[in-house]
Amino acid sequence: MNLILLGAPGAGKGTQSQTLVDRLSLKQISTGDILRKAVSEETALGLKAREFMDSGNLVPDDVMIGIISERINKPDCQNGIILDGFPRTVEQARALDSMLEKLVKKLDAVVYFDVPESELIARMLSRSAKENRSDDNMQTIQNRLQVFKEKTGQLIGYYQEKGKLISLDGTGTPEAVQSRLFAALGL
Numbered sequence: 001m002n003l004i005l006l007g008a009p010g011a012g013k014g015t016q017s018q019t020l021v022d023r024l025s026l027k028q029i030s031t032g033d034i035l036r037k038a039v040s041e042e043t044a045l046g047l048k049a050r051e052f053m054d055s056g057n058l059v060p061d062d063v064m065i066g067i068i069s070e071r072i073n074k075p076d077c078q079n080g081i082i083l084d085g086f087p088r089t090v091e092q093a094r095a096l097d098s099m100l101e102k103l104v105k106k107l108d109a110v111v112y113f114d115v116p117e118s119e120l121i122a123r124m125l126s127r128s129a130k131e132n133r134s135d136d137n138m139q140t141i142q143n144r145l146q147v148f149k150e151k152t153g154q155l156i157g158y159y160q161e162k163g164k165l166i167s168l169d170g171t172g173t174p175e176a177v178q179s180r181l182f183a184a185l186g187l
């Protein structure tokens with residue numbers, strides 16, 4: 001199964017990816033985690049990405065498309081993947097369509113976690129206390145939410161038109177969201 005988890009920052013994509021990995025042995029690909037690792041290792045990618053991440057802006061499409069096209073070709077993706085944090089723009093979504101086509105892989109579903117802004121902000125602030133993420137501060141959070149509305153939000157319509165979108169109530173505890181998610185996927 002190949003899935004995309006779509007949602008604003010703080011919507012629970014990372015948490016729910018983990019529940020699906022445990023249940024379905026899919027490979028989770030989190031572009032945020034890939035970038036954070038590159039930043040901490042100070043690789044060329046990390047040095048390039050850091051400024052965008054710290055301000056809450058998107059890393060350029062060509063960089064992200066390059067990362068994903070290399071990653072999904074690896075043998076550990078053969079059982080299926082969960083994309084967490086990619087695509088975030090229509091250009092990334094189009095590039096992903098052609099990558100999957102070339103690999104003869106099918107996109108099964110795009111799950112959109114719908115969470116109101118007040119709950120997103122509360123979750124990110126509580127995460128910042130626990131995980132010390134440099135982009136979970138109020139100013140960057142506001143910008144990330146704005147970027148989601150302006151750019152990533154378009155993907156809801158994009159995948160709806162393709163008949164791939166599953167829209168889910170993402171509010172409440174991780175356990176409550178997990179049971180809605182599993183029910184929606186027929187698990």
Ligand code: AMP
Binds near residue numbers: 135
């Ligand atoms: P995340 O952990 O998914 O919230 O990502 C953290 C940050 O990494 C984002 O605010 C962006 O700066 C960057 N990032 C992650 N995924 C992408 C993507 N697909 N396109 C552009 N930037 C991304």
